[in-house]
Amino acid sequence: MxxxxxxxxxxxxxxxxxxxxxxxxxxxxxxxxxxxxxxxxxxxxxxxxxxxxxxxxxxxxxxxxxxxxxxxRADLGIVAGVDLGASKTRIVIGHIHGTPLAVRELATPGTLDLPALIDWLAGVILDLSSGFAAPLRQVALGVPGSLEIPEQRISHAPNLPQIEGTEFLAALRRSLPCPVVCDNDANFALLGELHFGAAAHSPNAALLSLGFGLGSALAMDGRVLRGTRGLVGEFGQLPIGPMGARLEHLVTGGGILRQAELAGIALESPADLFVSDPAPRIAALRQQFEQGLMVALTAVSVSCDPDTVVLSGGLSRALAPELARYQELLGGHLRLAPRLELATLDDFSGAVGAMVSALQHCYRDLGALPEALPRLPRGVHVDRARLAALKSVEPVVPVG
Amino acid sequence: MxxxxxxxxxxxxxxxxxxxxxxxxxxxxxxxxxxxxxxxxxxxxxxxxxxxxxxxxxxxxxxxxxxxxxxxRADLGIVAGVDLGASKTRIVIGHIHGTPLAVRELATPGTLDLPALIDWLAGVILDLSSGFAAPLRQVALGVPGSLEIPEQRISHAPNLPQIEGTEFLAALRRSLPCPVVCDNDANFALLGELHFGAAAHSPNAALLSLGFGLGSALAMDGRVLRGTRGLVGEFGQLPIGPMGARLEHLVTGGGILRQAELAGIALESPADLFVSDPAPRIAALRQQFEQGLMVALTAVSVSCDPDTVVLSGGLSRALAPELARYQELLGGHLRLAPRLELATLDDFSGAVGAMVSALQHCYRDLGALPEALPRLPRGVHVDRARLAALKSVEPVVPVG
DNA sequence: GGTTTTATTTTCATCGAGCAATCAAATCTA
DNA sequence: TAGATTTGATTGCTCGATGAAAATAAAACC
Structure with missing residues (x-):
């Protein structure tokens, strides 16, 4: 003092x-x-x-x-936002000013054992970031699991079990020349949409990721909520069905396929639930899904009182035509229902959000005031077109 | 600067x-x-x-x-924490140091019209606080409804409809000689239990109030979460039953009675559900209740990742014998389940929490650093015995 | 009564901020 | 083209606030 x-x-x-x-x-x-x-x-x-x-x-x-x-200074450095998914890994290299510089989408070699996976991931990050004439200052990594803060332990990652425990993160940190922060992929996706996507201008927002699994994230005052044990947002655990069936068995791609199988219906993909003129049995299945979706939407709404709920993940695209109806349904369940929006960064919400988080950590390390971090970076625009254009850019641009 | x-x-x-x-x-x-x-x-x-x-x-x-x-200085002032319930109104007068000085429990004259109710409430507060030789500096008022922050509007108060809108609060403020803050009663109850009750030493905690209605509150890092539209914690809205029946129809006293009536069972009070040797039809009803309870417990758990979930309200006392079993059930639904605890301040959690909030506002006004407020007041002990003893104390004690 | 120990106050050098004067680099005007 | 004017940046100076250390105060110890 x-x-x-x-x-x-x-x-x-x-x-x-x-x-x-x-x-x-x-x-x-x-x-x-x-x-x-x-x-x-x-x-x-x-x-x-x-x-x-x-x-x-x-x-x-x-x-x-x-x-x-x-x-x-433009040559201060770059950051990497990484979304390590079970099937795809997405990387966004960001300039210290906030501009995305390079984007990659790779198949995650999910069958590799732990050391090989770490080697691969570190290699990919270093390779992509080495093409710029500025040092890599920070990496933020989104993972399909929960992070328990005190021990930095990844848990609950059924789709990429190698990374569970503390060894993956520890070894990755040893393999990279800069700090690495890690969080749940949904949390980063929400951060991405908060800054550049559907939830821009909504400091209170939530995200519901409907893919093969169910993920969600909550934010208040521009800050993503993060419990110490990584439990925040696991609404898939809600035992809402008969016999304690969980919500994630109703509103996930995997759950839909299983329900269909139980009902003896042949579904090629979960998206088939949303054809415009469904057979009666499919309509029944769909109604079951929608009931679960309403529970999920209500749950995130009463958890953080969001202005906007962003829907992301593969299923969200399939149900886009029904969005207005869902909005109305939700309004019936809930006074002051939040606005429903589809993610505008598509599959890159997570990687972009990771880049945002990495930048915020950089700024904090440089000495920026913590209370301003949720508003940073500023003055940069990111959208899906820009990201798509960067996918093919060779990272040979000298920065500055 | x-x-x-x-x-x-x-x-x-x-x-x-x-x-x-x-x-x-x-x-x-x-x-x-x-x-x-x-x-x-x-x-x-x-x-x-x-x-x-x-x-x-x-x-x-x-x-x-x-x-x-x-x-x-001991003569700096006193504060009032008020829990305006639908049937009972509870007031705790607190010394600036944090010590409770006087406690009252009164029947709420719920049939009065708005001006008369305001007169009554302001009168009660002024009357009780005037017995001390120190000025009333702050009032915190818990209400059975939601507070929409921007317009300071109370909504969703079916059990005390007079106070809905903005007029009640505005007029009460005009009738009292000091600032008045207002919040949902469950939020204050959690604050009370966070400071002096079952959730002491759990900065992340939640409260589930099981009474005639269902209330809940969430806290992270010692701070009670408060959305701008007062929607946080309204898990009663979860449409989990068939045909969109809400959770609040299952796990509230009112809901239980209605369900029993629908099933043709005569129940004198919701607590009859928890007799030690129930008839089969009552057991079925009870199982339905417990299923709803599990949803509620899971929902608050994945909303803020609490170390402790405090159960309060009339029903919570009835189900005390089953607590260990519920703890086990919850553990089955949820990895890393929080600890379940009964509220230790009984019906006074809300009034005590309001007192805490009033004190924090005082301290902030005196110039204390905002980041320290969640840890204040310090060095004071409050428990149900102390509160009970104060119920009969005449407020004639000169402070200091 | 002197010594030692601990708390508080006073003295004093230094640091850093703001004010206002000054310098710098433009545009505007005859 | 040479002032005049305007706006941005820098510098000299004063003043307030801090901290280190010396001085003082108030106790226990011997």
Whole structure:
């Protein structure tokens, strides 16, 4: 509690710059509520630390001396957001400014044993990130399982059992030259949609991932809720059916196929449930699904009072035509029902959210104020078209 | 961002004192990480503001000069925690130090119209708080309904419909000489149990209130979650039964009676469901209840990953003998199931929690650091015996 | 009564912020 | 083209607040 006023101003100026990038000293002084003199001195320090730099002045339309624009140094580094799925692994390399630089979608070699899987993953990350003339500063990894915070243990990952326990993460950390944070894939997907997707401008939001399994995530005030034992959002465990059947047996791709089999109906894919003119027996099955979906939607709604619930995962695309009806149904169950939206980043919500998280960890390490992190990165736009375009980009672009 | 270092030290010293009450200057300096010289000056300022005061020195067992103990001034004020229930209204007057001073339990005159109800409530609060030689600084009011934050509107209060809308709160505020905060009764009940009851030492906790209605509340990191529209915790809305029947129709006192009536069973009270040797038809009804209870317990568990789930409300006492079995059942549904506990403050969880909230608002207004509030008040013990003893105390005790 | 120990206050050097003057670099105007 | 004007950035200066250390205070010990 000593002379931290200087440190405090450093943080304030840096944070303001991250929020209003790029900005002149004058603008920083106004926005941060600090005198111009102090900003000059603080900026000098930050430049000395090789953190920020003066950039091109904008062609001014005003009279008077042109403001010198400042920005985070472009060669500070890059981050990697990784979504390690049971079948596909998706990676988004992000520039320190927040821009996605490269995107990859690979088949996860799920049959490999643990050391080989770690080798493969570390190799892929290093390979993709080495094409840029800036160091890799942070990796964020989404996994199809829960993370127990105190011991950094991954549990409950039936679709990729090798990674359960603590060894996978520990070994991956040894194989990578920078910090690695890890979280549940749904949590990162929600973070991605919060920043660039369907839940932008909804600080309170939830995500329901309807795929082969059921995942969900909750966010309040722009912050994704994360319990210490990774239990948050596991609504699939709700014992709602007769005999304690779980919700995940009703509203997942796997569950639908199983229910169909039990009922003696031949379904090729879970999406067949949503054909426009279903046979009566399929309609019954579908009604069962929809009942479960309503439970799931209600559950996430009363958990964090979201403005928006984002639906993602393979099944979500199949039920898109029914969305308006579901919205109405939910309104019947719930006063003040949240808005239902499909994920706009498609299968890349998770990887993009991981990139966002990695960036936030970077900014925090650089000294940004923690309370501003949920609003960072700012001034960047990411959408599916941009990601698609980057899939084919060779990572040979020198940054800066 | 100017010379706020002084203000910052003031907050730090005050917060440390609240956390380590009472404390000497030396102790404050060590605990807050501030130099002794600065603490001396800051304490001088706080004494000048009539906020803190020197108290009796402790009889020292050490050599050397005795440390002068400092404490919040006892005559700073009192707060009122009010739990306005549909049938009973409970009030706990709390000293600024956190000690409960007076406790009342009154029948709510639920048949009064709005102005008369407000008059009655304001009168009761003023009457009870006027017996102490210290001003009433803050009132916290728990209501059997939801609070929509932006407009301060109470909604969803079927058992006390007069208070719905914005007028009740607005008029009550006009009738009381100090700030009034309002929240859902379950939220305050959880806050009470978090501080003094079954969830003490569980920063992540949830509460399930099983009474005539179903209420619940969630807390993470010692902070009760509160959505902007008061939807958090309304798990009663879960449409889990056939034909969209809601969870609240299964696990509430009212629901049980209705189900029994539908089944043609005569029940005098919901508690009859839990007799030790039930008739087969009652056992079936009970099983239905327990299925609903499991859904509710699972739902709160996966919403905030609690270490403890507190059961409160009239029904919770009836099912106490079955608690161990429910704990086991829950463990079967859920890996890492939370601990189930009965509320230890009985019917006063809500009023005590409201008192806690009122105190926290006081401390915040005095300048305590927001991040310390979830740990305040400290060093006070409240239990049902103490509350019971205070029910009969006449409020004529001059404070200080 | 002197010594030792511990708490608090005072003294004093230093640090860092803001104000205001100054410098810098534009556009505007005759 | 040479001021005048406007706006941004820097610098000199003062002042307030902190912390280290010295001084003082108040106890126990011997």
């Amino acid at each position: 000593v002379q931290d006023t200087r440190e405090l101003n450093r943080s304030a100026v840096l944070t303001t710059l991250l929020l209003e990038r790029p900005a002149s000293r004058k603008k920083l002084a106004t926005a941060a509520g600090i005198s111009a003199a102090t900003v000059t001195r603080t900026v000098e320090q930050l430049i000395g630390e090789d953190l920020i730099t003066e950039t091109q002045e904008i062609v001014s339309e005003q009279r008077g001396r042109r403001a010198v624009q400042l920005d985070l | 100017v010379q706020d270092t002084r203000e910052l030290n003031r907050s730090a010293v005050l917060t440390t004192l609240l956390l380590e009450r009472p404390a000497s200057r030396k102790k404050l300096a060590t605990a807050a990480g501030i130099s002794a010289a600065t603490v001396t000056r800051t304490v001088e300022q706080l004494i000048g503001e009539d906020l803190i005061t020197e108290t009796q020195e402790i009889v020292s067992e050490q050599r050397g000069r005795r440390a002068v103990q400092l404490d919040l």
